[in-house]
Amino acid sequence: MKTVFKELKRKLGEENVLTNEADRALFSYDAAFGEKILPDVVVFPKTKDELGYVIRLMNENNIPVVTRGAGTNLSGGTVPVAGGCVIVMTKMNKILEINENDLYAVVEAGVVTKQLADEVEKRGLFYPPDPGSMNISTIGGNIAENAGGLRGLKYGVTKDYVMGVRLFDIEGNDVKGGGKTVKLVTGFNIPGLMVGSEGLLGIIYEVVLKLVPKPKAAKSLLVEYDSILDACNTVSEIIASKILPSTLELLDNFTIRAVEDSEKIDLPINADALLLIEVDGHPAVVEDDYLLVKKICEKNNGRVKVAANSAERDKLWTARRKALSCLARLKPTLILEDATVPRSKIPEMMKAIQDISKKYDITIGTFGHAGDGNLHPTILTDKRDKEEFQRVEKAIDEIFEKAILLEGTLSGEHGVGLLKAKYMEMEVGKGTLNFMQKLKNGVDPNNMLNPHKMGL
Amino acid sequence: MKTVFKELKRKLGEENVLTNEADRALFSYDAAFGEKILPDVVVFPKTKDELGYVIRLMNENNIPVVTRGAGTNLSGGTVPVAGGCVIVMTKMNKILEINENDLYAVVEAGVVTKQLADEVEKRGLFYPPDPGSMNISTIGGNIAENAGGLRGLKYGVTKDYVMGVRLFDIEGNDVKGGGKTVKLVTGFNIPGLMVGSEGLLGIIYEVVLKLVPKPKAAKSLLVEYDSILDACNTVSEIIASKILPSTLELLDNFTIRAVEDSEKIDLPINADALLLIEVDGHPAVVEDDYLLVKKICEKNNGRVKVAANSAERDKLWTARRKALSCLARLKPTLILEDATVPRSKIPEMMKAIQDISKKYDITIGTFGHAGDGNLHPTILTDKRDKEEFQRVEKAIDEIFEKAILLEGTLSGEHGVGLLKAKYMEMEVGKGTLNFMQKLKNGVDPNNMLNPHKMGL
Incomplete structure (x- = not known):
């Protein structure tokens, strides 16, 4: 291994090869709650040639390779579980x-x-x-x-x-x-x-x-509900009316309060739920879609407010983007889930999340991309509390089972990585895992590329 | 093989298993100009179970499998080059x-x-x-x-x-x-x-x-040009103005005449080229896009005519869809190519096709989806004329070389199959073919699925 490090430093420059433990520790985890495992070496190639060199050198020396960018993934996908070399791509950034x-x-x-x-x-x-x-x-x-x-x-x-x-x-x-x-x-x-x-x-x-x-115009709406199920029904009805808003986001009361506590932007903290909706495109389309969306929201007991200008609009979307970090402050452990269902099943999925939250007596804040069926039920807990954590794990299992029952998926956009590997067979079946394994074996017969992920 | 046929007939029914030569001959070719090779057996599964049964039986008996639908592909992709079993999917049609x-x-x-x-x-x-x-x-x-x-x-x-x-x-x-x-x-x-x-x-x-x-409105334009290069420049300029028409089709003079001869729909047979353009979407978008498209066409010396009603519109698009069959009547052998370039390079590609046609003294009618850079230079020839056919082959090579030089591809939508296999390495390189082979080996180690295609 020492000779390999030396080779790497010679080729990439000292500053682009991390070997001491404190430096390597920064690449032992990603944005997902989960394990930390130290890689043996971390490299930052700056060019295609350097990258090719690193890969060949690792392969010749049977050193597994995990490639990553900023490590923001939420499923443990870039944790180097077998040690080896982490290739960080952030210097190939042109x-x-x-x-x-x-x-x-x-x-x-x-x-x-x-x-x-x-x-x-x-x-x-x-x-x-x-x-x-x-x-x-x-x-x-x-x-x-x-x-x-x-x-x-x-x-x-x-x-x-x-x-x-x-x-x-x-x-x-x-x-x-x-x-x-x-x-x-x-x-x-x-x-x-x-x-x-x-x-x-x-x-x-x-x-x-x-x-x-680039779309020529856009309009953002903030819609307040006394019942989250009304908000969910609104989502289904908008889609069924054959409008495609560019965004259709849901925040439940728990999330609204968490965001407002931290950001102070006058969100209605007593609302059971908010929808943040944006329609975009040609100005005439925006106007038509806006009017129809407004009508559907009001029919479902929503109170509609339109962002008056781009500053107000930016404020709304910034708030939404901060939902996760605001929730994360509330408890030591945050588990962000990613259950996704066909869009018309959003009301049923939301109801199930509420029931599961009650059944296991745990705190779930839910927000997410309701318009494409992608909810992020976010569980706030403390993994040191073993008794509670067992209930949390059962709740997660039930959320996934429900999503699949509704013809959805357990991961809409966060990947499988380490954390969801154990659920793969439940969703895709043995035949599919087997097919994936055969593809993997075909191009990486010695299992050198990000080994032990995705259930493979 | 006899036992296998018997098994198939027992499971699928006599009428869904073809074994006599005349019947099998119908599945020895596809819509591409090229070889005919007899399969040993042709089957029509009606259900998933029957299909799974056929595949397992073929695999156990080391009989290669070629799957097809209507066989309309244009690259010889469904010709059963290794014989074996052709699975026709047309009865699984729900x-x-x-x-x-x-x-x-x-x-x-x-x-x-x-x-x-x-x-x-x-x-x-x-x-x-x-x-x-x-x-x-x-x-x-x-x-x-x-x-x-x-x-x-x-x-x-x-x-x-x-x-x-x-x-x-x-x-x-x-x-x-x-x-x-x-x-x-x-x-x-x-x-x-x-x-x-x-x-x-x-x-x-x-x-x-x-x-x-479904888009709420649409408008179709027929634009006549005295110079095909003006038509090509129009295409580039429309795209650069950030309008996306739903269709943007080009027909050269040769194609216009062939279609008009056969269809008699009053196409302007003296035009050097036609563009058929459709914009669709919200009525206001259609109107805006139409006005801007019209302006660009006229600036490039095009004479614009708008389809007055849906009957006229249908007539136009039917004519376009018949271009290939109208050309096919003119000579014993038709070779339909599929060179595709980034859209702004359409004028340069068209010029190259004209030059190549002159250089090798061969007839090329060109039509195609100019808006997405996908041209169909169509060579009319007679493959029994060996001297001419050699010139045709050289012309095809040059068309492909030019497309790749312009950062395009030799096949935009017709596949590789048999006919373009020999050009694969030129376009994608050894490393890519090797990667494809490794994927193929991973899931089909005995090369039973549509063998000897795509250069693999």
């Missing part, structure tokens, strides 16, 4: 091209999502995927996790924007999937395969992302 | 669910594309992918080929609509990928992998497709 005529961007994997979003917006374009962590998360990480966000309902998720990928396989061979054209069918859909592969199949270093024209 | 609230449909793989499109339209919904062959092609075939169509520019292609797949692997294990929710990240993105996999990785039997609300 935007290589933003093509305004052909509506794509080419970026290195370590580019921060928000940075790309801002750059394309300056050019009248739009990169819609907006995971909660976008201020620090990287595009490569977004792809590995197939990150979602607030705009999934209308604009889809990361997978809908990946036109091309360049990656190294575990042997350090250069692989190219997709490209710069809307239509492209030469070879397997490697970009499709890599999205959501959580670092188990190859190491992405460059991507081509689809851009769309 | 629409299982159209969910208006959650905007998805569940269908068996053998459902005809047009039938699904019509059924969802009745419910105010829209399934956008519209390959030229949609009147007979199947959804399973569309997925296997990642079929495109006229609406790729605004609405994307088949891969953008596949939310979930159910498939059998070669051992007959049941595999489930994706599902009914917009967000879903449990496990590898198997729907993404299966799209465009040309039957090499598994056998899809059921899919979940995303639907969108």
Whole structure:
């Protein structure tokens, strides 16, 4: 191992190879509640050549590799459970091209999502995927996790924007999937395969992302409810009326209070629930959609307030984005779940979460992307309290069982990683796990790429 | 083999197992110009159970399997080059669910594309992918080929609509990928992998497709040009102005004449080129987009005519859809190519096609989906004329080289199959082919699924 470290330092420079324990400890965990496991070495390649070199060196020496960006994932996906080498991609962070005529961007994997979003917006374009962590998360990480966000309902998720990928396989061979054209069918859909592969199949270093024209107008609504079930029914009815708002977010009373306590932005703390809705597009579309959405909200006993200007609008969305961190302050342990159901089943899922919360006498704050069926029931607990924690674990099991019963999934956008591995078979079945294992074995027969994840 | 046939007939019924030569001959080819190779047996499973049974029986007896729907693919992808068993999916053709609230449909793989499109339209919904062959092609075939169509520019292609797949692997294990929710990240993105996999990785039997609300209005334009390069410049300028028409089709003079000769619909036969453009969406958007498109067309010397009513509109699009069959009548051999470039490079690609046509003194009619950079240069020839055919082959090589030089691809929507296998390495490189081979070996180690395709 010592010789390998020396080699790495020679090639990448001392400052890009971390070997002492305190430094390595920073890469022993990610944003998920869970284990910390020390890697043996942490490297920061700056170029494609350096990255290829690292991979080949690790492979020759049978050292497992975990690739990560900012480590904001919420399922333990970048915890280096087998030790080995953590490759941090944050120094491969160049935007290589933003093509305004052909509506794509080419970026290195370590580019921060928000940075790309801002750059394309300056050019009248739009990169819609907006995971909660976008201020620090990287595009490569977004792809590995197939990150979602607030705009999934209308604009889809990361997978809908990946036109091309360049990656190294575990042997350090250069692989190219997709490209710069809307239509492209030469070879397997490697970009499709890599999205959501959580670092188990190859190491992405460059991507081509689809851009769309920036919507010309938008309107944000804050809708207050005395009953969260009314709010959920509103969501179902909006979708059924064939409007696609760009965002349709739900906050329950517990979350509203947590956000207001911390942010002081005049949220109605007595409301049982809030919907935050945004419609966007052509000004005429925005107006039509707004009127129809308002009518549906009011029919379901919602009190509608429209953001008067962009400052008010920004305040609303900032509040929403802070929901998680505001909740996290309340108790020592926060468990953020990601149950997702077909959109019309949101009322039933919400009712189930309430019942489960009562049954096990635990605190669940629920917020999330109600418009695409993606709720984040957030359990506040203290894992040192063993008795309570057993109830928490049972509650989580029941939430997942209900989501699957409603033809949903146990993870909408947070991945499987370590934390959800044990639930995989329940959702996808043995045949599917077996097929995934065969794909993994095909490209990584010695299990060197992010081993022991996703139930594989 | 005899025992296997008997088994098949017992399980599927005599009428669903073809063994005599005349019957099998009908499944020895597909819509591509190319070889005919007889399969040993052709089967029509009617249920998932029957399909699973067939796959397991074939695998146990080491009989290769080629799965197909209507066989409309244009790259020889369903020619059974190693003989064996052709599985025809056209009897698994039930629409299982159209969910208006959650905007998805569940269908068996053998459902005809047009039938699904019509059924969802009745419910105010829209399934956008519209390959030229949609009147007979199947959804399973569309997925296997990642079929495109006229609406790729605004609405994307088949891969953008596949939310979930159910498939059998070669051992007959049941595999489930994706599902009914917009967000879903449990496990590898198997729907993404299966799209465009040309039957090499598994056998899809059921899919979940995303639907969108039907656009409220549309307007179709016929634009006449004295110079095809003006038409191409119009295309680039429309895209750069950040409008996304739902269709933006180009026909050159040769194609216009061929269509008019056959269809008699008053196309302007002296025009050097036509653009057929449709904008759709909210009525206000349609009007704004129409006015801007018209201005750009006129600036580039186009003469704009608007379809006065839906009958006129249908006439236009029917004419466009018949371009291929009208051209096919003119000469014994038609070679339909599928070169695709980033949209802004359309003028340069068109110029290159014209130069290549002159250089090799061959007839190329060009039409296609100019709006998404996907041209179909169509070579009319007679393969019995060996001297000419050599020139044709050189011309094709040059067309592909040019497309790749312009950062495009040699196949936008027709697949690789047999006919383009030899060009794969030029486009994607050795590392990528090697990665594809490793994926294939992982899930199909004995190479039983559609062997000898895609350069693998």
